[in-house]
Amino acid sequence: MKGDDSKRHVKIIVPLEQDEDGYPPVGAERLWALPIGEGRYQLDNIPFFARNLAWGDVVSAVPEEGAEEGVLRFDQVLQSSGHSTFRILVHDEPQVSELCELVERLGCDTERSHLPRLVAIDIPPGVPLAVVRQALSPGVSQERWEYEEACIGQPEVE
Incomplete structure (x- = not known):
């Protein structure tokens, strides 16, 4: 909350x-x-x-x-608030804090689930989705986490 x-x-x-x-x-x-x-x-x-x-x-x-x-x-x-929601499943629980710090530095808020490796991310309208995707990309390619774009509330910027 x-x-x-x-x-x-x-x-x-x-x-x-x-x-x-x-x-x-x-x-x-x-x-x-x-x-x-x-x-x-x-x-x-x-x-x-x-x-x-x-x-x-x-x-x-x-x-x-x-x-x-x-x-x-x-x-x-x-x-719509213009906010977007991403959900991230972190494969190794100790990396949850690292992930939260990463997206919070971008200006996003996070909430941790009762499931220890699941994190919900709020992306406000002022934070470009492309920046968040780019920040998450190394962790995906290294198989440290995977994410879902559950709600895109802001216009995509090319």
Whole structure:
């Protein structure tokens, strides 16, 4: 959670579709969000498994039937934040810190998953995707990690 006003946060459940290999390892992801009125919420953490969602996106959500108060079900993205989400699977757990430092130096934020080798990266609009890809490339070619571009929220710059 990137924000610090935890009293106002709600949880939004995003249903996930698992592939034939059982990925992602959960059937739904719970994301923190801030209510901004009229059934609209601004996401306040980096998704680990949900696709096409990024920190700061404005989404609609409805109360989740049978859930505790403050838990909602994702409906749709209403407005992109312009942020992008990459997910990185680090093959050797001790290198997770090195990876986080690398992308944070570029101006990105990171969140570590409950899965020790999985890192979610928030790429703000001011950080070119090409720069992040270039920084990640040596680790991919050396088979230290692999990554997925889960949400591209900013225009690609040639």
